[in-house]
Every structure is written in structure tokens, then in C-alpha cells.
Amino acid sequence: MDTRTEIIAVGSELLLGQIVNSNAQFLSEQLAEMGINVYYHTVVGDNAGRLKEAIEVAQKRSNVIIFTGGLGPTKDDLTKETIANVLGKKLVYDEEALASIEQYFIRTKRTMSENNKKQALVLDGAHILKNDFGMAPGMAVEVEQKIYMLLPGPPSEMKPMFQNYSSKYFIQTLGIQEKIISRVLRYFGIGESQLETDIQDIIDEQLNPTVAPLAANGEVTLRLTAKHTDEMVANQMLDEVEQKINQRVGEFFYGYENTTLVEELFKLLIGKNKTLSAAESLTGGMFSEYMTGIDGASKVFKGSIITYTNEVKANILGVSEKTLETYGAVSSQCAKEMADQVRKMANSDIGVSFTGVAGPNSLEGHPVGTVYIGISAEGTDTQTFKFNFTGTRNGIRIRTVKYGCHHLIKLLSQIE
Amino acid sequence: MDTRTEIIAVGSELLLGQIVNSNAQFLSEQLAEMGINVYYHTVVGDNAGRLKEAIEVAQKRSNVIIFTGGLGPTKDDLTKETIANVLGKKLVYDEEALASIEQYFIRTKRTMSENNKKQALVLDGAHILKNDFGMAPGMAVEVEQKIYMLLPGPPSEMKPMFQNYSSKYFIQTLGIQEKIISRVLRYFGIGESQLETDIQDIIDEQLNPTVAPLAANGEVTLRLTAKHTDEMVANQMLDEVEQKINQRVGEFFYGYENTTLVEELFKLLIGKNKTLSAAESLTGGMFSEYMTGIDGASKVFKGSIITYTNEVKANILGVSEKTLETYGAVSSQCAKEMADQVRKMANSDIGVSFTGVAGPNSLEGHPVGTVYIGISAEGTDTQTFKFNFTGTRNGIRIRTVKYGCHHLIKLLSQIE
Incomplete structure (x- = not known):
């Protein structure tokens, strides 16, 4: 499937500039690594009419539509209801999610208000994405060769849900074949421009794997990214470049990926x-x-x-x-x-x-x-x-x- | 003029998740304070076809369309060209911008390449917004009762341009009189749904000021926003609603705005x-x-x-x-x-x-x-x-x- 993905963030707080749309950035980065093309981001407020219109626009130009936000318990949260309406689907209670919400209130000895139950409503027939860090589950449905995926708004819930469940769903549903393998090398005690000067020729001559430096919080990382149908070959390609780089700046290297x-x-x-x-x-x-x-x-x-x-x-x-x-x-x-x-x-x-x-x-x-x-x-x-x-x-x-x-x-x- | 604003960010780096769309946040915050309603954010890549489609979508649903990015010297930068094409307008050299670009290269003793001149091209008849921190000027045109504003992508250029020139353009063009005053109240020790249940009737009956709850990191905030031509009256309106709310949930209130x-x-x-x-x-x-x-x-x-x-x-x-x-x-x-x-x-x-x-x-x-x-x-x-x-x-x-x-x-x- 040739993917044309659109990420729709739902939330008036984004349109008021109270928060930045970091969810779209995170998802775009993750999807890029999986080789899934993102063509549009859209932000729309907590307004059923305008959300409906945004969905209709997305249906014309995209075939993977990912929503973030609007799955919570309040009246403002209307993502599910609006999508159900556009797709002509019913909302039904997910028993597992309902039980987990009830358990949460029992465990924390708080009273469950009726609107909390709303969070367990899901689109009929949807593939459920478990929320390990909050109450509202995510979900994905396929309708007329388009994928609709709904994710919660809080990044602390959305990110692990995507990494643990959504990404698997995409790999299976889209039948992703070419493997894109990334490896992050971390350096401390050397400045970005020094490190870049030391390995400039390696950065310039590499097309596959690519080598991308990034500096943050006094550390420098290099992201190596290789593409190949065979994962083992891709990993060997990464090994070779890593060795070449660390022959020069290995004394500052301290670890891989997200280690600290x-x-x-x-x-x-x-x-x-x-x-x-x-x-x-x-x-x-x-x-x-x-x-x-x-x-x-x-x-x-x-x-x-x-x-x-x-x-x-x-x-x-x-x-x-x-x-x-x-x-x-x-x-x-x-x-x-x-x-x-x-x-x-x-x-x-x-x-x-x-x-x-x-x-x-x-x-x-x-x-x-x-x-x-x-x-x-x-x-x-x-x-x-x-x-x-x-x-x-x-x-x-x-x-x-x-x-x-x-x-x-x-x-x-x-x-x- | 009843404003329906859309902010369109142009740049593939946003769709790859390399950067977050902080420009949209900044503009939304500034526009909200001026009482200009923002209804949509869109992000689209450096692709003339898709940008054209995004503009056509925006023309149907918005009457103020603000673009960020794509005003630079490279081949990827095609915002001006695409808008000129959609609006059927010519691009002409702005003499002042051209002189300032030439001056820049003389001052920094660097050679000016031909593509740098491209940055001085503006939509024919546009109101020019000066760029005090970069080379590409911004601009605004009004066509068939819609405002099109083009701003540069780098926040260091875009932000001062907006604050010094764009905002004045909007105040004059839209005849803005009303002041919009916001106040954030912070609560701890009460859940979002509980707080909302406690004050639901106040939220529902309020149109001016509006009351918007937001939960993050175990805290709940309420943003009160009042509109009035007289700033003092707007503040009094906020005082009244605050008092009404805190008669009910005051024991959980701990401070204003960004305090912790x-x-x-x-x-x-x-x-x-x-x-x-x-x-x-x-x-x-x-x-x-x-x-x-x-x-x-x-x-x-x-x-x-x-x-x-x-x-x-x-x-x-x-x-x-x-x-x-x-x-x-x-x-x-x-x-x-x-x-x-x-x-x-x-x-x-x-x-x-x-x-x-x-x-x-x-x-x-x-x-x-x-x-x-x-x-x-x-x-x-x-x-x-x-x-x-x-x-x-x-x-x-x-x-x-x-x-x-x-x-x-x-x-x-x-x-x-």
C-alpha cells in the first residue's frame, strides 16, 4: 500500500497556542523510520462541525489518518463520536477497558463519575490499542481501504501506545518489507562542531547508511540509518560505519540509543x-x-x-x-x-x-x-x-x- | 470581519519530525490575544502540488491564511511561487529588499549567488513586512476578501516580524478594538473530571469570559478568557468568574499562570x-x-x-x-x-x-x-x-x- 498519511490533532488548546503539537513531531519521526510517508498535519479544535470537515478533507487526500486527542472523559472530547458519525459506525463499550477504568477508581479509592465510563467506548469492530498509562484505549479501523487510528492526546499515554501497539499494527496491516534500521551512537565530552569536523568526510560520502549528527544537552549523538530488505545486512552496514567513526572519536563514545x-x-x-x-x-x-x-x-x-x-x-x-x-x-x-x-x-x-x-x-x-x-x-x-x-x-x-x-x-x- | 484563521506551515522537515511546529504555537498565542480566531493548523511539505491543494482547502474554510516557511533562496522554497500561481498574481522584485540583500553580502564580504536575489521577489501589490533579522521579507495581500500573509520559517526571523509588523497590519486591516485578557488558575489534588463536574454549570453558562479546563502532570488548570474594549472591565469580569469558581473548588487552588x-x-x-x-x-x-x-x-x-x-x-x-x-x-x-x-x-x-x-x-x-x-x-x-x-x-x-x-x-x- 502506497501510504499517504495525515496526522490530525484535535484540541482547542493547540489552536490557542497553549501547547505545541509535539505529538505530530513524535509520530512523524516514528512513521518516517518505518518508511510510512506523512504528507499532512492538521490541527482542529474541539468542535464537531469543523472536525467533521477536517476528516472529509483528509479522506480525499490521505489513506492513513491518525488522530491524537479528544478521547478523554469531558464533553469537549468528541473525536470518537465525530469519527463514528462520519464513518456510520456505532460506539460500543470495550469490556476490558471498562474493567480497567473501574479498577483504577477502586485502587485509588476515588469515586468514578459517569463521564469516565465514556472513555471505554470504542468504534464497533475496531482493533483495540491498549493504554498502559491512562484510561482511554486507542483503536484502529479499516474502512474502504483507509486506515483510521485514534490515539490519546497526553504524550505520556500516546507515545508508549504507539511504540508498543500501533507500530505493530502498521507493520502487519501495511505489510512493510524494506527494513529501515537506525542506530544512535552517543558521545560526551566533545563538542558537536569538533565531532563533525573529525568525521566530515564520512558524513559526506555516506548515502546508505546515512549519518546525522544532533547536539542536545551537552551531548552529541549520531544517528546511522540503513535501508535493506534483509535486516542482517542492514545491521552489518551499520556495524561498518560505526567502526569507521569510532576509530576516530571512540574515546568520547559511551553508549547506544536512548541510554544515558x-x-x-x-x-x-x-x-x-x-x-x-x-x-x-x-x-x-x-x-x-x-x-x-x-x-x-x-x-x-x-x-x-x-x-x-x-x-x-x-x-x-x-x-x-x-x-x-x-x-x-x-x-x-x-x-x-x-x-x-x-x-x-x-x-x-x-x-x-x-x-x-x-x-x-x-x-x-x-x-x-x-x-x-x-x-x-x-x-x-x-x-x-x-x-x-x-x-x-x-x-x-x-x-x-x-x-x-x-x-x-x-x-x-x-x-x- | 469575523475571522477564521488558518496557519499553513510549509516544510518537509516538519513532516519528517525533525522539528516541532513551534511557529504555529507562537502565532496562535499571539492571535488569540488579539481576538483573532484560529480554526486550523496545516503542515505540508516542500511540494508544489500538495501545497496548491492545501491552499485550495484553506480558501474554502478560512478567510485569513498565514503561511510560514518556504521563502528562502533554495529550490525547495516554493511558497511564494505557488501562492502567486493560485492567486494569478505576478512576482516582482521589491527594491528595498533587494538593496538590503546586496548590502548584507557586501557587509559580510561574501559573494551573492543568483538564487539569493529570489528572496527579494514579492507578490505584486503586496504590503511588505520587513525582515529585521534575515533576508526574505514577509508580505500580505488581500484578494477577494481573504487575507494571505507570508512569513519566513526561522522563528528568529518570524517572531519579531510578527510582533513588529504583522500585528499592526492585522489591527489596521481588521479594525481590532476589543482586548482579550486571559488568566490561568492552577489546581492540585483534584482530578480533571471531578473539577469539571463541580463547575460544569459555570463552564456551560459562560460565553464571556470563557472557561477552559486542561489537565497535565497530575494538575488541572482553568484558562479564563474575557473580551472587552476596556481592559479594566475585562479584568473585573475575570475576577468575578474566578471568585465564583473558587467558592466551590478553592481548597485545591494554588496559583496563577505558570507558577509551580x-x-x-x-x-x-x-x-x-x-x-x-x-x-x-x-x-x-x-x-x-x-x-x-x-x-x-x-x-x-x-x-x-x-x-x-x-x-x-x-x-x-x-x-x-x-x-x-x-x-x-x-x-x-x-x-x-x-x-x-x-x-x-x-x-x-x-x-x-x-x-x-x-x-x-x-x-x-x-x-x-x-x-x-x-x-x-x-x-x-x-x-x-x-x-x-x-x-x-x-x-x-x-x-x-x-x-x-x-x-x-x-x-x-x-x-x-
Whole structure:
């Protein structure tokens, strides 16, 4: 089937500019990777008449029509009703969805209002797409050689639904043959323009696989994309280009796809059977929050002490008054003591510390962006690292945490 | 003129999901504030045939059609050419734009290629919108009682052009008198469908101001929008509806516009001159990270202890072994001791604690989502709160932090 896809987002909040249509971006990216052509995006408000007209326009020019939004419990939510009307289909209760909505209210001890039941209504004969993160199920129907797919509006529900259920539906229904295989390589500690300069000739000469760099949040990723009818061949093509690239910039490579520095750190801690604790000043808990965001973090992460005042640095963490007076909190001496102390107090193999100036004001005479990281591990000298970051308060905090992970990964990689 | 506006973004990069259509959001917000109704967004690729069809669809349903993108120098840029073709208009050189493009190349000592001149072509008879931050001018023409406005794609060029020139064009051409004033009310602790049920009659009977609910991240917002020629009267109209709504659901109201629970908590701590510390288990530093994300947090936030193992709960925070053995870490007794202990150790006025099961696995026999929050303040009994949340690991952690803020705000609101 030669696909001509249109994505119709339903929601007045989009037309008022309250939110941006990030759903259309996500779906377009996913569909592009599957080789499904997207030709139009449309946004229409919570208005049955105008939605009906938009559907009729889409029916003339598209054969795959994906709707996002308007599946909720309120009177504004009228996507299903309008599509049912246009297609001449009935709405029926999906028993599984109804049971799961009732269970949700029992579990959360809240009262179910009648309009919540509405979310379990589906188009008669539709293929149901399970909602693992919300109440309204998605669905797909095929009518007169056109596919209509309805997805919920909240990205936290829509994205996993698409990845887990919608994409499979498309692969089966459209009989997709040519495989498009992508691989993302992640780099830290090198700027985008440097990395691009280092591998410019590889980027230029490649047509299949393509190599696309992207910089975000202080990291650089390369997306390699290969097309072939045989998945194994496509993967071999990716292997070759990856090897070629990492011969040049491999020292900055840290992982694949959506991994993060924290996740790679976690894997290494598990693999080397080491425990970690943290003492955080300028990062205020960000490192700990990232670590504990990972399932199973408690196996390797014991805890941390957030010392947002010198009083807490001295009284709870036990940094010596002398260090704070002589060198100040923004010093390698303080970073060293913080890392040593938290390691001992938490009885962990490794202790990491973060102290410095996140801004907006300078501190103890040090400009915004001055940061010290300490790493304490048994049997080795405690290391400290100094940085001069630029950027916003939050940007500095994020970079600090990432460099902490980066140096912990380096240390752990060297341990037997 | 009763406006029915459509925004057409032209660019294949949008349909590939490489960028999000932030231009449509910006324009929608600006137009809404001017009282110009936006009924549709459309995105179409760099393809003359499909763009022509999209224009024909827009001509049937809209009378103000705003285009973004496709005004650049390359072969892909065909917005002007296609519109000229549909409207039967010629393209002519705009002398001012041509001179400014030539000046640009002289100034930057670069050679001007012939295709750069293409950017100075405008629709014959168009009102020119100056581009102060790029080369391609914007333009507007009125044909058969429809306005066609062409704006450049890069937001850095489009936004100032709209604010400085397009908006004036609309005010003059459409004779806009009425002011549109919006106000966002934020609620926490009540579900969207419950809040809507509670105020359904107010929503239904209101035409001016309108009342629009929106749910995101466990919070509900109401956007009130009033139209009046006199801004003061519009504000009074908003005051009245706000009062009416908050007579019913005021206990869940926490702030206006883009504020957050953490920010409101921070303001109250400053206002009441109180200090805070935290003991976090399942939230793993998220509460501290949110608090310290605010400029000036060190004035009121002393620090925290992240106890990701029972060992750290006992050894660093000093939760009694007996409590951990008898009741376990997931208990109101443990939450109480954690809050009391951290308040004493950090020498703060208030201590807050978070303990429970973020998932994915149950803990100590408690299902995922079981959460206890403790709040310890001098001179009052320590309070604990129990919750049964559902959702993802991260969703549970976020909701826990938000409920912590919610209850701290309640406590502080009652303090003199």
C-alpha cells in the first residue's frame, strides 16, 4: 500500500497556542523510520462541525489518518463520536477497558463519575490499542481501504501506545518489507562542531547508511540509518560505519540509543559489584535523582547528603570547619572531604561529591560556573576535577552531574 | 470581519519530525490575544502540488491564511511561487529588499549567488513586512476578501516580524478594538473530571469570559478568557468568574499562570521566614532537586538526606532499628521519624519526608504506589499522610513530590 498519511490533532488548546503539537513531531519521526510517508498535519479544535470537515478533507487526500486527542472523559472530547458519525459506525463499550477504568477508581479509592465510563467506548469492530498509562484505549479501523487510528492526546499515554501497539499494527496491516534500521551512537565530552569536523568526510560520502549528527544537552549523538530488505545486512552496514567513526572519536563514545550516562554508570556499578553514595551541594539532589530514577538503583546506590548550607556540610557531613574557613566550600579540598566523608558515612565503595557555583550570583569570590567534583574510592587517592562552565543555572547543574557520571565511568572502567 | 484563521506551515522537515511546529504555537498565542480566531493548523511539505491543494482547502474554510516557511533562496522554497500561481498574481522584485540583500553580502564580504536575489521577489501589490533579522521579507495581500500573509520559517526571523509588523497590519486591516485578557488558575489534588463536574454549570453558562479546563502532570488548570474594549472591565469580569469558581473548588487552588507548587512553597517559606530540610527515600532527591532549582533556595532550604537503603536510614538519619524492624521503611512510623530526625539534624524549622514504593516491584509486602509523607514542625504534632498512587515509577515519584509541596503549603498557610 502506497501510504499517504495525515496526522490530525484535535484540541482547542493547540489552536490557542497553549501547547505545541509535539505529538505530530513524535509520530512523524516514528512513521518516517518505518518508511510510512506523512504528507499532512492538521490541527482542529474541539468542535464537531469543523472536525467533521477536517476528516472529509483528509479522506480525499490521505489513506492513513491518525488522530491524537479528544478521547478523554469531558464533553469537549468528541473525536470518537465525530469519527463514528462520519464513518456510520456505532460506539460500543470495550469490556476490558471498562474493567480497567473501574479498577483504577477502586485502587485509588476515588469515586468514578459517569463521564469516565465514556472513555471505554470504542468504534464497533475496531482493533483495540491498549493504554498502559491512562484510561482511554486507542483503536484502529479499516474502512474502504483507509486506515483510521485514534490515539490519546497526553504524550505520556500516546507515545508508549504507539511504540508498543500501533507500530505493530502498521507493520502487519501495511505489510512493510524494506527494513529501515537506525542506530544512535552517543558521545560526551566533545563538542558537536569538533565531532563533525573529525568525521566530515564520512558524513559526506555516506548515502546508505546515512549519518546525522544532533547536539542536545551537552551531548552529541549520531544517528546511522540503513535501508535493506534483509535486516542482517542492514545491521552489518551499520556495524561498518560505526567502526569507521569510532576509530576516530571512540574515546568520547559511551553508549547506544536512548541510554544515558547515568544508566551506563549504573550498569558498570552492577557489573563490578560496587556501591556508591553522593554528597551534593550545587547540584542539590540532581545526581541522586538521576541515579534513583533507574529501576533497581537500590542495589548499588546507598544514598546521599545534600548540603545546601555550610552548616549542613559541617554538622551532618562532617567537613572540617578548618577546610570551610581556609579554602571555602568552592574548593578542591572541600570536594575531596565531601567525597571521603559520604563514602565512609554511607559505608559505600565509592563516594562522589559536587560543589561549586550554579548562579545566578558568584560565591566566595568564584564566578558562576566554577565547579569541583570529587571521587573517593577505597585503595586509591581521592581525585578532584575542576570545571569552568558557562550557561544557565540549570544548564550548569546538568553539566556538573554529567561530568560526574563521565569520570565515575572512567574510574569503574579501569577497575578489574 | 469575523475571522477564521488558518496557519499553513510549509516544510518537509516538519513532516519528517525533525522539528516541532513551534511557529504555529507562537502565532496562535499571539492571535488569540488579539481576538483573532484560529480554526486550523496545516503542515505540508516542500511540494508544489500538495501545497496548491492545501491552499485550495484553506480558501474554502478560512478567510485569513498565514503561511510560514518556504521563502528562502533554495529550490525547495516554493511558497511564494505557488501562492502567486493560485492567486494569478505576478512576482516582482521589491527594491528595498533587494538593496538590503546586496548590502548584507557586501557587509559580510561574501559573494551573492543568483538564487539569493529570489528572496527579494514579492507578490505584486503586496504590503511588505520587513525582515529585521534575515533576508526574505514577509508580505500580505488581500484578494477577494481573504487575507494571505507570508512569513519566513526561522522563528528568529518570524517572531519579531510578527510582533513588529504583522500585528499592526492585522489591527489596521481588521479594525481590532476589543482586548482579550486571559488568566490561568492552577489546581492540585483534584482530578480533571471531578473539577469539571463541580463547575460544569459555570463552564456551560459562560460565553464571556470563557472557561477552559486542561489537565497535565497530575494538575488541572482553568484558562479564563474575557473580551472587552476596556481592559479594566475585562479584568473585573475575570475576577468575578474566578471568585465564583473558587467558592466551590478553592481548597485545591494554588496559583496563577505558570507558577509551580514548589515555587509557591518557596514564596511561603520566604514570607513566613521558615527553613526546610528533607529526608527522601523513594523520591531519591527529586524534592531537593526541585527546591534547589529555584534561585535563592539556599535562603530557606538547608539540605537533605537521601536514604536509599535501610542502612542509611538507620546509620546516617538515625531512624530507630526498632521502627524499621517492627513497621518497616514503608510505614507512617518511619515517615514520622524521618521527618523529625532530618529537622533536628539540619536544625531547620520544618522537616519533610518521603518513603514508599516507586516500583516496579513491591516492597515489604506493600504494592507499588504505596507512599507515606511526613511533615515535622516545631510546636505541632508531626503529621503523616498515606497515598495509593498508580502509574509509572517516575509518575509516582513526581506525584509524591507534588503532594509533599501541597501539604507543606497547607501547613505554612496556617502559620502566622
